[in-house]
Amino acid sequence: MEIHRHLDEELDSLRDTVLRLGGEAEAALRRAMHALSDRDTAAAREVLDHDDEIDQLEVEVDRRAIDIFALRQPAARDLRFVMAVAKMAPVLERIADHACNIARTAIDLNTEPELKNHVRIHQMGEIAIAMLGGALDAFTRNDAAAAREVIKRDDEINNLYNQIFHDLIEKMAKEPATATRDARLLFVAKHLERIGDYVTDICELTVYMAEAAVIKHRH
Amino acid sequence: MSTSTPTITPKLEVKSRATLPARPTKIAVEGLSFYYGHTRALQDISLEIPERMVMAFIGPSGCGKTTFLRTLNRMNDVIPGTRVEGRVAIDGQDIYASGADVVELRRKVGMVFQKSNPFPKSIFDNVAYGLKINRLTSNKAELEDRVEEALTDAALWSEVKDRLKSSALGLSGGQQQRLCIARALAIRPEVILMDEPASALDPIATSKIEELIVDLKRQYTIVIVTHNMQQAARVSDLTAFFLLGKLIEVNSTEKMFTAPDEKLTEDYITGRFG
Numbered sequence: 256m257e258i259h260r261h262l263d264e265e266l267d268s269l270r271d272t273v274l275r276l277g278g279e280a281e282a283a284l285r286r287a288m289h290a291l292s293d294r295d296t297a298a299a300r301e302v303l304d305h306d307d308e309i310d311q312l313e314v315e316v317d318r319r320a321i322d323i324f325a326l327r328q329p330a331a332r333d334l335r336f337v338m339a340v341a342k343m344a345p346v347l348e349r350i351a352d353h354a355c356n357i358a359r360t361a362i363d364l365n366t367e368p369e370l371k372n373h374v375r376i377h378q379m380g381e382i383a384i385a386m387l388g389g390a391l392d393a394f395t396r397n398d399a400a401a402a403r404e405v406i407k408r409d410d411e412i413n414n415l416y417n418q419i420f421h422d423l424i425e426k427m428a429k430e431p432a433t434a435t436r437d438a439r440l441l442f443v444a445k446h447l448e449r450i451g452d453y454v455t456d457i458c459e460l461t462v463y464m465a466e467a468a469v470i471k472h473r474h
Numbered sequence: 475m476s477t478s479t480p481t482i483t484p485k486l487e488v489k490s491r492a493t494l495p496a497r498p499t500k501i502a503v504e505g506l507s508f509y510y511g512h513t514r515a516l517q518d519i520s521l522e523i524p525e526r527m528v529m530a531f532i533g534p535s536g537c538g539k540t541t542f543l544r545t546l547n548r549m550n551d552v553i554p555g556t557r558v559e560g561r562v563a564i565d566g567q568d569i570y571a572s573g574a575d576v577v578e579l580r581r582k583v584g585m586v587f588q589k590s591n592p593f594p595k596s597i598f599d600n601v602a603y604g605l606k607i608n609r610l611t612s613n614k615a616e617l618e619d620r621v622e623e624a625l626t627d628a629a630l631w632s633e634v635k636d637r638l639k640s641s642a643l644g645l646s647g648g649q650q651q652r653l654c655i656a657r658a659l660a661i662r663p664e665v666i667l668m669d670e671p672a673s674a675l676d677p678i679a680t681s682k683i684e685e686l687i688v689d690l691k692r693q694y695t696i697v698i699v700t701h702n703m704q705q706a707a708r709v710s711d712l713t714a715f716f717l718l719g720k721l722i723e724v725n726s727t728e729k730m731f732t733a734p735d736e737k738l739t740e741d742y743i744t745g746r747f748g
Contacts, residue, residue, distance in 0.1 A: 262745065328704055330731045330743040467733030 262327050266336065269319045273340045273347070276312040277391040279305065280347045283354035284387060284450065288380035290361040291443065294369065302358035309351040316344035332464075339464040343394070346453050346460075350387065353446040353453075360439045370436050375422070379415045379447045382408060386454040393458060399465040402458035412451035419444040494711055494726055500525035500665060500695040501546060506560035508541055508550065515541050518560070519721045521714060525664075528687060528696040530710035530727065532703055534747065537716040539699045543667050546697065547583035548576055564665065581608060584658035588670040590650035592642035592657075597634050600642045600653055601625060604661040620660055627693075628656035629686050648679025655686065666690065668698040672705065684709050703743060707731045715739045 283302050290299035320341040323329055329337050364370070386408050393401035423441045427434040459471050501523040508516035516538045523529050531539035544550045545562060548569060562569050569579050592600050601621045604610075611617040621638075625631040630652040634645070642653055651671060658666055668687070672680040687696055687709045700706050706713055706727065713730040715722045715738070723736040734740045741747050 330703065330707075331734055331740045333744050334732060 262323075262329075262333070265319070265323055265327065266329075266333060269316065269323065269337065269340055272312060272316050272319060273344055274391070274395065276309065276316060276344060276347045277387075277394070279309045279312060280351040280354065281384065281387050281391065283309065283351045284357075284380075285384050287354040287357040287361065288377070288384065290358055291364070291380075292377050294361075294365045296362050296365045299358035299361040299365070303355055306351060306355050309348060313344045313348040316340060320344075335464045335467060339394075339460040343457055343460050346456050350450050350453050353450050356446050357443050360443050364436060364439055367436055370433060370440065373440055375415050375419050376440060376444055376447070379412055379419070379444060382411050382415070383447045383450045383454070386412070386451060387457075390454045390457040390461070394461045394464075397461070397465045399462045399468075402461040402465075403470075406455050406458045409451045409455045412448055416444050416448040494524075494527070497524035497526060499523070500564065501697075502561075502563045502566075503546075504561045504563075506542070506545060506558065506562060508538075508545055508559075509557040510553070511555045515719050516545070517719045520560075521721060521724050523695060523697060523712070525695045526691055526693070527711040528691050528698060528709055529712040529714060530706035531697065531699045531714050531716060532701075532706050532742075533716035533722075534742070535701075538719040539714075539716045540669055542716065543669055543697060543699050546665070546667055547580050547585060549585065551576065581661055582663055583665040583667060584661065584663035585667045586651070586654050586658055586669070586671050588673055590647060590654050590674075592645070592650050592653050594641065594643055596639045597625075597642050597645070597653060598638040601656050601660045604657060608661060610661060624656040624660035625653075627659050627690070628652045629682060629689070630656055646679070648675050648682060651675060651679070651683060652686065655683075655690075659690075663694065665695045665697065668696065670699055670701060673701060680705070703731075715742060717742070 283305060286298050287302045289295055290302065320337050323337050327333075386405050389405040389408075390402065393399075393405060420441065423437045423444075427437045430437075456471075459469075462468055462470050499522045503522070504520050506516060506519040507514055519542060531543060533539050541550065545558060546564075546569075550556050550558070558570055564579070564582065568574065593603060595603070598621055601624050602617055605617055605620055611620055622631060622635075625634060630649060633649060634640075634653075642650065645653060651674075655666075655671075671687075672683045675683065684705065687698065690696060691711075698706075698710065710727045712724060713727045714724045715730070715734075715736070717738060723730070723734060723739045725734060725739075729735075730739065731743060734743060
């Protein structure tokens with residue numbers, strides 16, 4: 256069946272493109288956290304340099320998804336897949352934007368004396384990276400159970416964010432000399448907390464794709 | 475026609491009607507099998523069609539959807555060597571019961587065919603035909619009112635009101651099909667069966683027929699056979715999928731096209747059949 260072979264090829268291309276976008280977003284986050292932890296300004300600049308490519312991949316996913324909707328009128332599992340991918344692409348692009356913001360903060364902080372005691376931020380970063388990797392794996396395998404497991408980890412990120420928030424506010428009050436740098440770290444924590452939310456969105460889309468179940472706002 | 479009200483429990487229930495209004499059952503089919511000679515073309519079909527809704531029948535060629543449609547007003551009776559088993563109840567009355575009035579049944583259950591088939595008469599006479607032979611009007615004024623009403627309901631009145639005496643054969647294909655719908659509506663049926671009513675029409679004429687179907691369901695129960703799955707998705711509330719004479723799945727159209735319950739349906743709808 257020639258027509259359906261073409262549809263399968265188009266769906267495969269769409270999957271490849273969104274996975275490339277996901278891979279780039281994951282690499283950007285990993286590199287941005289490395290730039291912050293290891294004071295590697297070159298890595299931070301690399302994150303910023305790659306952002307255009309990520310934006311282009313998002314546009315590419317959009318274009319491919321619109322073509323499939325318009326020309327193939329997908330139904331059932333194909334419809335859910337194209338819908339999920341079309342909604343996932345901007346979420347991945349936003350994750351990469353947050354990674355860029357973390358990279359910019361790293362560049363600023365790397366020009367100043369090193370701050371101590373931000374172990375929890377690194378911990379948050381590790382969880383966010385692991386969640387994003389897990390979400391992309393679950394999507395690739397069409398595995399709703401794995402996606403649900405990833406969603407559970409968002410609580411860990413939120414708890415860490417609350418602890419960091421209180422710690423840094425307290426520290427800023429006690430040590431005004433480093434308050435500006437601490438405030439920057441607080442923003443990094445906020446970016447990671449938002450990334451946790453975005454990864455949750457990706458997992459919800461995987462559950463929708465695999466099971467046709469809408470779990471948004473229900474967990 | 476039998477007057478008893480059978481209790482019919484369909485074997486295949488619509489699993490997801492959450493988004494649809496609750497409506498009483500208009501047509502209830504139970505354990506229906508249909509034979510062309512020794513060939514069993516339909517196998518043990520059970521389903522319910524609620525009133526004032528549109529149900530679409532989909533499936534590959536030869537799956538039995540048209541044969542099934544034609545069992546709903548006994549149109550297959552005219553084919554020699556055919557046989558029906560099971561029950562079809564409309565408003566609770568078994569249409570295959572001995573003594574059932576087939577003329578009355580076909581007045582109640584109108585039909586529109588794939589190819590428009592106007593009579594070689596004027597537009598007016600085409601619509602008036604059923605009213606005259608059934609003696610459903612008592613005077614000329616009433617007849618004219620009913621013809622106008624049917625043409626209006628079929629969204630054709632404004633296009634033909636100035637040429638009612640012209641031949642129906644001079645109308646375009648889309649207009650001829652709407653004329654056939656008007657002819658079916660004139661005798662005020664309760665159910666309209668449509669067998670691929672837009673398959674020979676261009677996209678604009680198709681769109682008019684589809685809009686008409688959506689408008690007509692306010693008053694009528696409509697069953698449509700279509701090969702065009704997007705058409706089924708656009709016009710119907712419920713969809714039934716047939717394969718090799720079996721009913722595979724009945725579901726709300728929304729569910730059917732986003733997340734069907736049966737793998738066979740999914741494969742057919744996504745074009746990965748076979």
